[in-house]
Each structure stands twice: as C-alpha cells, then as structure tokens.
Amino acid sequence: MFKLASKAIEVAGKHRVDFGDIRIVEDRSQYLAVKNGEISGLTDSVTLGYGVRVLYKGAWGFASGSEMTERAVADTTLKAIAIAKASGLLMHGRVRLAREPAYTDFWQTPFLKDPFAVPVQTKLDLMFRLDAVLRRNSKIRVAQTSMNFIREHQWHMTTEGSRIEQVLLSSGASMTATAVLNGESQMRGYPCSHGGQTLSGGWEIIEAMNLPDHAERVRDEAVALLSAPTCPAGVADLIISGNQMALQIHESVGHASELDRVLGYEESYAGSSFATTEKLGKFRYGSPIVNLVADATLPGGLATAGYDDDAVKAQRWNIVKDGVLSGYMTNREFCGRIGKERSWGSCRADGYSNIPITRICNLSLMPGSTPMDQLVEEIKNGIMMENNVSWSIDQKRLNFQFGCEIGWLIKNGKKTKMVKNPTYQGITPEFWGSCDAIADHSEWRLWGVSNCGKGQPGQTAAMCHGSSPARFRKVKIGMHG
Amino acid sequence: MKNIEQVCKKIFTLARGAQCEVMAETRDGALTRFADNVISQNVASASVNYSVRLLENGRSAKVSFNQTGDAYLKHAISSALEILRRQKKDPALLPLAKPRPIPAIASRYNRETAELSPTFRADRAAELSRACRKTGQIACGTVENGVSELTLANNLGLFASYKESYVMHSVTVRDHDGSGWAERPAHDVKDLNFKLLNETARAKAAASRSPREIKPGKYTVVLEPNAAAALVSYLAVYGFAGQYYNEGRSFTAGKLGKRLLSPLLTIEDNALDGAAPGMPFDYEGQPRTRVTLVENGVLKAVVHDRKTAKKAKMASTGHALPQPSYMGPIPLNLAVKPGQGALADLIKGAERAILVTQFHYTNILKTQTVEMTGMTRNGTFMVENGHIAYPIKNMRFTQSMVEAFDKIDAVSAETGLVAEWGTLACPAMRLKDFNFSSSTKF
Numbered sequence: 001m002f003k004l005a006s007k008a009i010e011v012a013g014k015h016r017v018d019f020g021d022i023r024i025v026e027d028r029s030q031y032l033a034v035k036n037g038e039i040s041g042l043t044d045s046v047t048l049g050y051g052v053r054v055l056y057k058g059a060w061g062f063a064s065g066s067e068m069t070e071r072a073v074a075d076t077t078l079k080a081i082a083i084a085k086a087s088g089l090l091m092h093g094r095v096r097l098a099r100e101p102a103y104t105d106f107w108q109t110p111f112l113k114d115p116f117a118v119p120v121q122t123k124l125d126l127m128f129r130l131d132a133v134l135r136r137n138s139k140i141r142v143a144q145t146s147m148n149f150i151r152e153h154q155w156h157m158t159t160e161g162s163r164i165e166q167v168l169l170s171s172g173a174s175m176t177a178t179a180v181l182n183g184e185s186q187m188r189g190y191p192c193s194h195g196g197q198t199l200s201g202g203w204e205i206i207e208a209m210n211l212p213d214h215a216e217r218v219r220d221e222a223v224a225l226l227s228a229p230t231c232p233a234g235v236a237d238l239i240i241s242g243n244q245m246a247l248q249i250h251e252s253v254g255h256a257s258e259l260d261r262v263l264g265y266e267e268s269y270a271g272s273s274f275a276t277t278e279k280l281g282k283f284r285y286g287s288p289i290v291n292l293v294a295d296a297t298l299p300g301g302l303a304t305a306g307y308d309d310d311a312v313k314a315q316r317w318n319i320v321k322d323g324v325l326s327g328y329m330t331n332r333e334f335c336g337r338i339g340k341e342r343s344w345g346s347c348r349a350d351g352y353s354n355i356p357i358t359r360i361c362n363l364s365l366m367p368g369s370t371p372m373d374q375l376v377e378e379i380k381n382g383i384m385m386e387n388n389v390s391w392s393i394d395q396k397r398l399n400f401q402f403g404c405e406i407g408w409l410i411k412n413g414k415k416t417k418m419v420k421n422p423t424y425q426g427i428t429p430e431f432w433g434s435c436d437a438i439a440d441h442s443e444w445r446l447w448g449v450s451n452c453g454k455g456q457p458g459q460t461a462a463m464c465h466g467s468s469p470a471r472f473r474k475v476k477i478g479m480h481g
Numbered sequence: 482m483k484n485i486e487q488v489c490k491k492i493f494t495l496a497r498g499a500q501c502e503v504m505a506e507t508r509d510g511a512l513t514r515f516a517d518n519v520i521s522q523n524v525a526s527a528s529v530n531y532s533v534r535l536l537e538n539g540r541s542a543k544v545s546f547n548q549t550g551d552a553y554l555k556h557a558i559s560s561a562l563e564i565l566r567r568q569k570k571d572p573a574l575l576p577l578a579k580p581r582p583i584p585a586i587a588s589r590y591n592r593e594t595a596e597l598s599p600t601f602r603a604d605r606a607a608e609l610s611r612a613c614r615k616t617g618q619i620a621c622g623t624v625e626n627g628v629s630e631l632t633l634a635n636n637l638g639l640f641a642s643y644k645e646s647y648v649m650h651s652v653t654v655r656d657h658d659g660s661g662w663a664e665r666p667a668h669d670v671k672d673l674n675f676k677l678l679n680e681t682a683r684a685k686a687a688a689s690r691s692p693r694e695i696k697p698g699k700y701t702v703v704l705e706p707n708a709a710a711a712l713v714s715y716l717a718v719y720g721f722a723g724q725y726y727n728e729g730r731s732f733t734a735g736k737l738g739k740r741l742l743s744p745l746l747t748i749e750d751n752a753l754d755g756a757a758p759g760m761p762f763d764y765e766g767q768p769r770t771r772v773t774l775v776e777n778g779v780l781k782a783v784v785h786d787r788k789t790a791k792k793a794k795m796a797s798t799g800h801a802l803p804q805p806s807y808m809g810p811i812p813l814n815l816a817v818k819p820g821q822g823a824l825a826d827l828i829k830g831a832e833r834a835i836l837v838t839q840f841h842y843t844n845i846l847k848t849q850t851v852e853m854t855g856m857t858r859n860g861t862f863m864v865e866n867g868h869i870a871y872p873i874k875n876m877r878f879t880q881s882m883v884e885a886f887d888k889i890d891a892v893s894a895e896t897g898l899v900a901e902w903g904t905l906a907c908p909a910m911r912l913k914d915f916n917f918s919s920s921t922k923f
Contacts, residue, residue, distance in 0.1 A: 038573045040807045044560060045545040047530065061599075063525040066547050079525060086513070087520040088601030090607045121567050128569075130557040141728050144807065178730070183849050185730045223688055268653040269623040271841070271858075274922075379815040390844045392877070394856040399877055399921035401854045405848050421847065425877070426921055456514055456623050456651075457524070479918045481852040481880040 001156040002163060007070045008052045011077040012159055017084075019055040019097055021158040022037035022073070023309060024048075025352035028153075030116065033146040034127040036135065042120070049352035052080045058094020059087035064353040077288055096330040098343050100312050102161030107306025109169040110299070111202030115149040126211065133215035134177045139223045141185070146196060147171075147206065148450075152351075162311040170302055170462065171205040172198025173449060175215060177222040179454065182388050186225035186420055188405055189446075190214040190452040192387045194435035199300045201463065221406060224418060231407050231422035233478030237382035238424055239375055244404050245365065246447035247388040249465040252428040253285070253292055254360035256397035257319045258346075259328040261358075263337060269456050271395025274428065275325055277338050283325040286432025291366040292320040294329065296345060301362035302448050302462035303348070309356035312345035319363060323432075331358045350459035357455050364446070364466035367376075368438025375437050375471050377413040383477060384408045384415060384425035384469075385422045401425045401479060425476045434475065440470035485529070485632050486640075488549045492533055493636040495558040497643040499537040500577045502635040504764070504803065505532045510627025510647075513602035516611040518620050520603060527664040534804060535561050536577060539570035541805070554918060556628065565917050575787055578765050581638040584753050586761045589668040595628035597647040597670060602626070608824065609652060609679045618686055619655040620795055624648075626670070633766045643760040649900070652678050653859060654686040658923065661685025662839050662859035664707065665844035666900045685838060685860040692872040695863065701834035701890065702915040703827050703864060706897025709817075710907035712853065713748070716882045717812050718902060719848045720752075721774045723780075723789030723800075724809025730848055732883045733780050742778040743889035745820060749773045750784060750800070750812035756896060759814045762799065764806075769799035774812065778887075786810040813903025820892025824909040829867040831911060835876070836862040848881070851882035856921065888913040 005022045012020030026048045033041030037139040049066035050073065061084025065076040127145040134143035149171050156164040174196020191197035191209060199205050208380040240248060255273070260266055262273045275283065297312035298304050307313055310332045328338065331347035349356040376384070390403035407422030408415045446466040453460055485505045492503050511525040530547040535558075542565035544557045602624040613620040630644040650673055651664040663681040667673045704712070725731040732741065752759040752769040761769055767785055773781045785793060786801030789809050800810035828836060835857075843855030857875045864870060893909040 006762040034804075035807055039541065039568070039571050040805050041543075042541065042564065042568075043532075043545060044557075044564065044806075047545075047547045047764075049528070049547065051526075059520070060523055064524075064526045064528075066528055067648070068548070083511075083525060083599045085525045086603040087523040089600070089603040090520045090610055092517075092519050119567065124568065141497070141730065148902050180729050183729065183732070183734065185849055208898065230784065263517070263523050264619070264621070264655070267516055267619075267655065268514070268623060268651060353528055355522055355524050357522075390846050390854065392842045392844045392856065393853045394875060394877070394921045394923075395841050395858055396921070397923060398923075399875075399919060401858065401877060401879065401918070403854075423846065423879075456522075456625075457510075457512055457526070476919070479854070479879045481846070481850075481854075481878075481884070481916055481918075 005155055005157040007073040008077045009159055011074045015081050017054045017056045022050055022052045024050040024154040024155040028151045030149045032123050034131050035144045044240045051352050052077045054084050056081055056082045056084035057088055059084045062355040062401055095333055098335050104163045106165045108167040109200045111169050113203035115171045115203040130175050130211055130215045134219050137219055137223050137405055139179040139181055140177050141180040145175040147173045158311050164307050166306055170198050172196050172199045173206050177219045179226050180221040181226045184223055188218045188222035190218045198450045200302055200304055225420045228418045228420045231419040235474050236477050237379045238472045238475040239384040239469050242386035243447040244388045245467040246465035247391050249363055250449055251393045254363050257328050258358045259330045259334045270454050274396045274398050279325050283288055283326045284323055285320045285325045285429055286323045287435045288323040288430050289368055290320055290323045290435055294319050294361040294363050296361050298362045300446050301464040303362045308345040309349045310347040314342050315345050317344050329358055329360055348461055354459045359461045360463050362464045367441040367444045367468045369440055370437040372439045372443050375439050376415055379410045382410040398428050425477045434473045435470055436473055437471040443468035489634045491554055495734050499535045502534040502577050504532045505632040507630040512623055512625040515606040516621040518614055535565050539574050540565050540568045540824050541574055565848050575636055577635045579637050581768055583641050583762045589645040589870050592615055595618050596624040596669040601735045605675050622652040624650055639766040641762045641766055648673055650675055650678050652682040656680040656686035657690050659686045659690035660859045672703040689860045689872040692874045694874045697917045697919050699914045699916050701831055701913050703834050703836045703911050705838050706907045706909050707899050708840050709910045710899035710905045711840045712882055713907055714901035716851055717815055719851045721784040722809055722811045723783050726783045727789055727792050736780055740778045741780050742886045745889040745892050746775055746778050746886055748775045748820035749816050750814050752814035756816040757814045758906040763801040764803045766800040767797045767799040784810050784812045816906040819856050819894045819896050819908045821894055823895055824893050827893055827909055827911045831864045834864040836864050838851040854879045875921045876917040877919045880916045887914050
C-alpha cells in the first residue's frame with residue numbers, strides 16, 4: 001500500500017505543496033442484531049479507499065477516491081490541489097502546521113481473540129439465548145441484542161517523511177428490553193443502550209461483559225419501571241453512575257474543549273464553546289476534586305492509537321486539572337493559537353473519505369477517594385441515575401439536559417425506591433463546580449462512545465470516557481413536558 | 482450506470498441460486514466550508530458502495546463493499562453464502578420482492594448543479610464574507626453540491642434506479658453576541674437564492690444582538706419553517722411508522738380514524754409529486770405511494786414496509802428502509818399542508834409569543850408521547866402586541882409534541898424545504914402553551 005501512497009506524495013511534491021498526506025484505509029466491520037427472536041441485522045462490510053490532503057500556498061484542499069491505481073491516486077491528488085487553489089480565494093493568512101517529527105512505525109491494538117475468527121453462529125447463539133431470556137415476560141414487547149466488530153487498517157504517508165501503519169480493532173455488544181403497557185414503554189439495557197458498550201480489543205471484550213448474567217435483571221427492571229413512580233421534579237443531590245457519566249463528560253467537557261470549535265470553526269453546525277482560550281489556565285471549570293485527563297495511550301480506549309491522523313504521536317494531557325481548565329483537544333493547524341508549538345494529537349478522520357478534524361480523545365474523570373457506600377450515605381435527599389437515554393446541550397456547551405434509563409431515590413443515606421423517566425439539567429461550570437465527591441478507583445469503568453457526530457460533511461468518531469460514579473449537589477431534576 | 486449493471490450481473494451469477502438483492506449507492510460530491518470569514522475546509526469525495534443481501538431457505542446474510550474487481554466480488558459473495566448457510570432458519574424472513582411498476586417522476590438531476598466547481602463555491606462564500614466584513618459580522622457556513630444515485634436490483638427481475646443532483650447553502654452569521662441562520666437545499670442551483678439566504682442570516686444576526694433573559698415557562702411560540710420541521714420530523718418517525726404502531730409504542734397505536742392532533746394539521750408523505758419529492762421506490766424496490774397521514778388532526782394512516790404491512794394485514798405503502806431494518810419503515814418525504822398568510826401574519830396575530838428561528842440538539846425523551854427537549858438557536862425573539870419586541874437569550878424546551886401539535890393556533894401559507902431525516906416541506910406555525918424548562922447564558 002505504501003507504494004501506491006507514494007504516488008500522492010510524489011505528485012504533491014512536484015506541485016510544491018506546503019504539506020501533503022495520504023491515508024489509505026481498509027475498514028472491515030461486522031454487525032449482528034437479533035430482535036424478538038429474528039435476525040434484524042447481519043452485515044459484513046469491507047471498504048477500501050484513500051483520502052489526500054494538501055496545504056497549497058497555505059490553503060487546504062482534500063479529495064478522496066477508491067480506485068486503487070497509481071493513476072487514480074495521482075488524479076485525486078491533483079483534484080485536492082485544485083480545491084486548495086480555490087480555498088486560496090478566501091483566506092486571511094497562510095495556514096501553518098505545528099512541527100512534528102517524521103515517524104516510520106507500525107502500531108496495532110492489543111487483543112487476545114480475533115473477533116472476526118469467532119464463527120457467526122457462535123455470536124448468534126449467544127444473542128438468541130439472551131433474546132429468549134429477555135422475552136420471558138409478556139410485557140416485554142421488544143428485545144434487542146447486537147454485536148459489532150471493526151478493524152481499521154491504515155497506511156499514512158506525509159510529505160514530511162512519516163510512514164505510519166496502524167491496525168485498530170474494537171468489539172462491542174448490547175442488549176435491551178423494552179416493556180410496554182397501556183401505551184407506555186420503558187427500556188433497560190446492559191451494559192448500556194445506544195448500541196451498547198464498545199472498547200478497543202477483541203472477542204475478550206464481549207466475554208468480559210458476562211452478558212447472560214445480566215439478562216434477567218435487565219428484563220425485570222424494564223418491567224418494574226412501568227409501575228415505578230415518575231422521577232420527582234425539584235432540586236436534589238445527584239449521583240451519576242453507569243455510562244451516564246461518560247455522556248456528561250463527553251458533552252459538557254469533551255466537545256467544549258475541542259479547540260476548533262472554541263475558535264469558531266464549527267459555528268455553522270455543532271456550535272462553539274464557552275471555554276474560550278483566554279480562560280486557559282485560569283477558569284474554574286469544576287470543583288478542586290475534578291480532574292479530567294485526555295489520553296490517546298489509554299488501554300481499551302476507542303481513541304487509542306499510536307498516532308493521530310495528523311501523524312502526531314499519542315499523548316496524555318490534562319483538560320481540567322484540580323478544577324481549572326488546563327488544555328484542549330488540538331490538531332496541528334490550531335494549536336499555535338494557544339501558544340503551543342506541538343499539537344496534543346487529537347485529529348482524526350472517519351474512514352478514508354473524510355478530512356481529519358479535531359476530535360475528542362479518550363477523556364476520563366480521575367477517580368476520587370470516597371468509597372461508593374459513603375457517596376450514598378452522605379445524601380439526605382437525593383437520587384442516583386444510571387445509563388443514558390437522551391442528551392441535549394446548547395451550542396456553547398453550557399445548558400444541558402440528560403435523561404436516564406433508571407433512577408433510585410436516596411433518603412437519609414439509603415438507596416430506596418426505583419423511579420422512571422429520570423432527567424436532570426444544569427449549566428456546565430456550575431454543575432461541575434457542585435461535584436463534591438467522586439467514588440474511588442474500585443468503581444472506575446471505561447465507557448465507549450461510538451457515535452460521536454461532528455463536521456460537514458458529517459463524520460462519526462469513537463472514543464472512551466472513564467469514570468467512577470460522582471456526586472453533585474443541588475441539581476435540578478425531573479423535567480417533564 | 483452501465484458498470485453498475487455489469488457488477489449486478491456478476492453478483493447474481495456468484496449468488497448460485499440464492500435470492501440476491503444488490504443496492505448500489507453512488508455519490509460524487511463536494512463541500513466548501515467557511516468560518517471566521519475564510520474557507521476553513523474544502524473537500525470532495527467520490528464513492529460507489531454496494532450492499533448485497535442473499536436469502537435462501539429462510540436464511541439471510543448481507544455484505545457491503547466498495548471494490549468490484551472479480552477477486553473482491555468472488556470473496557465477498559462466497560463469504561456471504563458461507564455465513565448464510567451456517568445459520569438457523571428464520572421463519573419470519575420474507576423472500577425478496579418481485580418487481581412492481583415504479584411510477585414515472587420528473588427528473589431531479591441537473592448536470593450544472595452536480596458539477597459546480599470549487600471556484601463557484603468559493604465565490605459564493607466570498608460574497609457573504611465580504612458583506613460581513615464590511616459590517617463587522619462573521620460568516621460561517623457551507624456551500625455543497627454533487628450527485629447521488631441509488632440502484633436497487635434483484636435476481637427476480639427488479640432493476641430500479643434514481644439519480645438526483647443536490648446543492649445546499651447554509652449560512653450562520655455572528656454579529657457580536659447576536660447570530661442568524663438560513664439554509665435551503667435544492668436539486669437545481671437556479672432554485673437557490675444565495676443572496677436572499679445571506680441577507681436573511683445577516684439581518685437576523687444584527688437584530689438578535691444584546692438579547693435579554695426571560696423566565697422559563699409556558700409561552701405561545703411562532704416557529705419558523707425550519708424550527709417547526711425539526712419537531713414534525715420526530716412526530717412522524719415516532720407516530721406514523723408502522724413498526725412503532727404495530728408494537729404499541731406510539732401515540733397513534735390503535736387510533737386510526739381518531740382526532741389526535743390539531744384540526745389545523747394535515748400531513749402527507751408523497752415522494753412522487755409532493756412538495757418534498759424524492760425516490761419513487763423504497764429500499765425493497767416497492768413503489769412509493771402517496772399517504773395522507775393526518776387530515777385535519779385525524780389519524781388517517783401510518784406507513785409500512787412489507788414486514789410491518791404483513792403484520793397489519795395490508796399492503797406495503799413503499800416506505801421501507803434498507804433491509805433488514807431494526808427501525809422498520811419511516812416517512813421520508815413529508816409535506817405539511819400550508820395554511821394562510823405569511824410568517825409576518827403569524828407574528829402579527831400574537832399578543833405575546835417567542836419567535837424561534839432554529840432548534841439545536843433536539844432529542845427524544847419519551848417515544849410514546851414524543852416528549853422532546855432541545856435548545857433554540859441563531860435568533861430567538863420576544864413578540865409583543867404583534868411585533869418583534871426584542872431578542873432573547875436561548876431557551877431549552879421540554880415538551881410533548883403530541884400536546885404541542887394539538888395546540889396549533891395558526892399555520893402559514895409559506896413553506897420552507899428542510900433536510901431532516903428525509904426532505905420535509907413545512908410552513909411556519911404558531912403553537913400555544915409551549916413549555917420552556919430553562920434558559921442559557923447567551
């Protein structure tokens with residue numbers, strides 16, 4: 001593949017581009033789904049193609065193609081250069097990239113069992129077994145289980161001399177049960193809904209989920225939610241657990257810290273950010289116990305790789321340190337705007353046909369020192385919410401509302417009755433400022449987010465967020481329309 | 482097209498007697514993106530993706546790929562056959578559909594639109610940026626164009642194809658603490674008034690400076706067509722889709738013929754010659770039909786694919802998504818019947834209301850009542866005594882759409898064409914008692 005890639009580098013060099021690169025990407029994916037005893041999805045997919053990016057006289061151009069010949073690669077490179085020339089018609093100054101050494105390297109996601117070597121029937125047998133357990137109650141109207149496996153093989157070559165080959169592997173699964181009665185429906189999932197839990201690695205990720213051990217509980221809780229009282233409206237202390245912490249981190253810190261949107265380059269679609277650059281190193285984002293770390297080297301992380309798609313080596317850095325805004329997600333184009341000579345390396349593309357853009361890296365809330373029991377015991381009137389159902393946040397990442405699958409009221413330090421349709425609202429810095437306890441490392445889990453949308457044309461990226469359950473004081477809960 | 486036909490024939494041969502369906506999606510498009518008054522991204526992408534579904538003796542498998550060399554095809558199809566033959570039988574699996582006549586439609590392909598150059602797109606962005614710089618405003622947005630084609634074929638004789646050109650101009654203008662937005666998709670660049678969109682967004686940005694904070698609560702709202710469309714699309718997906726209906730998870734379940742929404746609301750799905758036209762066949766190759774979903778607030782029908790239609794003991798309405806589909810069918814070419822007067826008349830008729838340009842990050846909370854949340858964005862105003870009184874800071878709504886669309890007070894004659902899940906033609910609307918649950922800081 002590098003022989004084919006070198007054609008783009010050769011053509012870009014002849015046209016004296018400031019910078020050029022080609023990413024050849026082969027994506028192999030498998031998706032399986034069972035719904036109510038029937039196969040509702042069984043797809044094997046392979047795509048192969050390349051994207052060529054050039055910086056010509058300081059202006060960007062990008063073109064992609066899938067015809068795997070030297071001539072087609074050369075034509076695509078020329079198309080990217082022609083587009084860059086058009087970009088030059090509307091610019092303030094030349095785009096300059098932060099420096100990065102040239103690398104020649106191979107990097108691969110560590111795994112134990114190749115998920116593509118596990119027979120389809122083995123996967124379906126497990127899913128049908130779960131499906132049968134989930135449907136063993138007449139109130140369960142919809143039972144769904146799914147699995148997904150993705151292997152992305154990349155060959156990345158730059159005019160600066162980098163030659164990087166990477167093989168990224170991820171595996172995921174989910175099961176959900178939806179109970180329906182008198183026109184009302186309630187859903188419960190494990191490990192979570194929205195396509196389930198995905199981490200980087202092989203079939204061992206699925207085995208570690210112990211899916212059969214949770215099917216009965218998922219079913220019974222979905223049915224129990226039908227007759228549970230509705231989450232009360234008011235102000236209460238809140239413990240967030242399960243994958244809801246991942247969504248809270250993702251939406252209110254991850255996107256808010258993407259430097260391209262901070263600088264206004266996402267204004268037309270995803271929006272901008274309140275976490276503007278003059279706040280770096282000064283702004284109190286949360287309470288002093290809040291530490292959020294971006295980490296492209298994190299084992300199991302969906303954004304874990306040897307290098308990002310700017311050919312920058314993987315790094316680990318603070319976004320929020322001791323409650324203060326301390327960093328951003330960066331690419332090589334924009335990191336100079338905050339005085340950084342080197343990008344932190346969080347620039348990625350969706351497949352071969354998209355331009356790399358600034359993305360959220362793996363971003364985790366560091367564990368605290370409070371035992372989980374104590375988190376609950378110190379609440380007089382509160383609620384615990386688990387697993388995300390819905391999410392919404394304004395375009396500056398301030399006002400958010402989340403809905404969760406299930407809630408449990410906490411009274412006088414004890415977890416009491418189950419409530420349905422729990423929701424909460426907040427304003428980002430005030431909310432993180434109200435975080436007064438984070439459970440210790442024994443409760444810390446890594447959660448995958450596989451459906452992060454951004455950019456125009458739209459791109460999807462995956463990343464992980466790790467956290468222990470955390471406690472927030474005086475939160476507005478129970479919004480209902 | 483000729484190449485796609487040849488690839489289909491090769492795939493049918495490799496399928497060795499199994500029922501075989503090929504879906505080929507071709508897209509050749511480009512997008513120029515600008516922000517901070519400069520071009521920030523400028524991209525082009527060309528692709529042909531194939532999805533092949535094989536069925537045999539109650540078993541099925543699907544493969545997708547984008548390389549069509551003989552060796553690739555042979556490997557892909559033999560892998561699919563191997564997966565298929567190792568499976569257990571699925572008694573609910575429907576065989577492939579036999580070909581049915583596809584209605585003739587007017588062409589939606591315009592070569593000039595499909596082939597607009599990067600210079601054309603850059604010039605359109607530059608026109609807006611120049612105007613914005615003069616007034617201290619900041620232009621952001623996109624100019625996008627291209628061609629897409631979908632071919633669906635099977636070895637029972639189906640061969641259907643649909644090709645369309647597209648162009649879209651999306652404009653966001655920032656003016657200090659104000660912002661404005663306008664957007665429009667079209668099949669023909671001649672139908673797109675770039676200047677009008679630019680001026681609309683610029684004027685709105687200027688008018689929305691120095692917004693005031695107001696208290697959350699229930700307000701009458703005047704929703705511009707894009708804002709109304711964002712809500713109607715959720716109502717349609719969770720209310721008028723056969724699978725949700727059959728499973729009893731929708732507010733419409735078992736309520737055909739009953740008035741569920743405002744008498745001012747009539748919605749149809751019509752891909753053929755409606756106000757939001759599209760492909761004349763669905764992803765099972767069935768002809769799309771015109772379906773009146775709601776007439777004067779009364780539920781008249783929901784849409785079906787072959788599977789949900791069988792359960793409902795009726796015929797498919799031609800609304801299948803790519804199979805197999807966990808979502809079932811959904812309406813993709815919705816048109817809300819226009820009412821009377823202009824947006825200005827809706828404003829004029831409001832004593833006190835909130836005017837919403839656009840909603841941001843909308844999401845569903847409860848499917849059965851289509852309870853949603855989301856934020857206002859890019860121009861939110863207080864209307865008092867029939868006039869726009871002042872801009873207000875953005876608000877979050879938490880509201881059941883079943884209730885909201887039962888309280889329609891007025892519908893405009895003007896409609897906007899909006900790209901949502903599919904295409905949607907929607908007028909502006911005035912709704913009473915719309916619940917805003919909180920506000921934000923800008």
